[in-house]
Amino acid sequence: MLLAIDCGNTNTVFSIWDGSEFIATWRTATEWQRTADQYYVWLSTLMKLQKIEAEITDVIVSSTVPRVVFNLRVLADRYFNTRPYVVGKPDCQLPVDVRVDEGTAVGPDRLVNTVAGYDIYGGDLIIVDFGTATTFDVADADGAYVGGVIAPGVNLSLEALHNAAAALPHVDISKPQSVVGTNTVACMQSGVFWGYIGLVREICARIKAERDREMRVIATGGLAPLFQQAEALFDAYQDDLTMHGLTVIHKYNKDLAE
């Protein structure tokens, strides 16, 4: 079975893929200091608790944090006796082209999202991923990654307000009752929530105009449904898009190796 690991700047998600479905998914905070032994204790405890008897034979990793990759490689080697595929490294091929400026190291999560989007929905996509940063990935008609947009993440925006202004508290995102807030928290939520609705709508409209074609907008990340419930910004929402992409890339490389 395949252990797929998606490491973002905030959280790292581990999923076990049995070849047709994900049989388990666990999330932990991303900390580059965590050792292979620590990962294994955590993982094997959860597997036991949930009575998951999976023999892991393959590992694939996508990480936006370069420093965690070393320990994840050791995890794969020491505990699963396998060499992991690491997205973005030369020995991990992608089933789509990447057409960007020379020397650009595109975030692996964005490449994986593009592969997943193309596999499920076909070409001409805008993939919006609400993570630490909010990324827009543009897939061409043939599925190639052709660039995108990086915007500050929802929680990052709220944290930035709190960190920079002495009188602004820590606030969690939610949909405000009205646009005009009558208290500090409501004012901050309104700024980020409605500002974000505008940001997503405007960026998608401009991408479509710039590329002069119809494009479908696919959203992923836990915060997408919150925005979608206020306004129909997306044509589809897929929670496990990045994980799906990792399974596609894994299969592609396995097939190449045969």
Ligand SMILES: Nc1ncnc2c1ncn2[C@@H]1O[C@H](COP(=O)(O)OP(=O)(O)O)[C@@H](O)[C@H]1O
């Ligand atoms: N359903 C949700 N509701 C509220 N906050 C969420 C939800 N899902 C994720 N978040 C928050 O969104 C931010 C980005 O998380 P995540 O998507 O895991 O980022 P990354 O992939 O960059 O690690 C974090 O602050 C996380 O706590």
Ligand SMILES: CC(C)(COP(=O)(O)O)[C@@H](O)C(=O)NCCC(=O)O
């Ligand atoms: C833009 C990102 C920080 C998003 O990361 P995430 O929010 O998933 O943690 C990541 O994709 C990244 O580090 N990208 C490198 C630069 C680029 O994609 O062009």
Ligand SMILES: [K+]
């Ligand atoms: K992201």
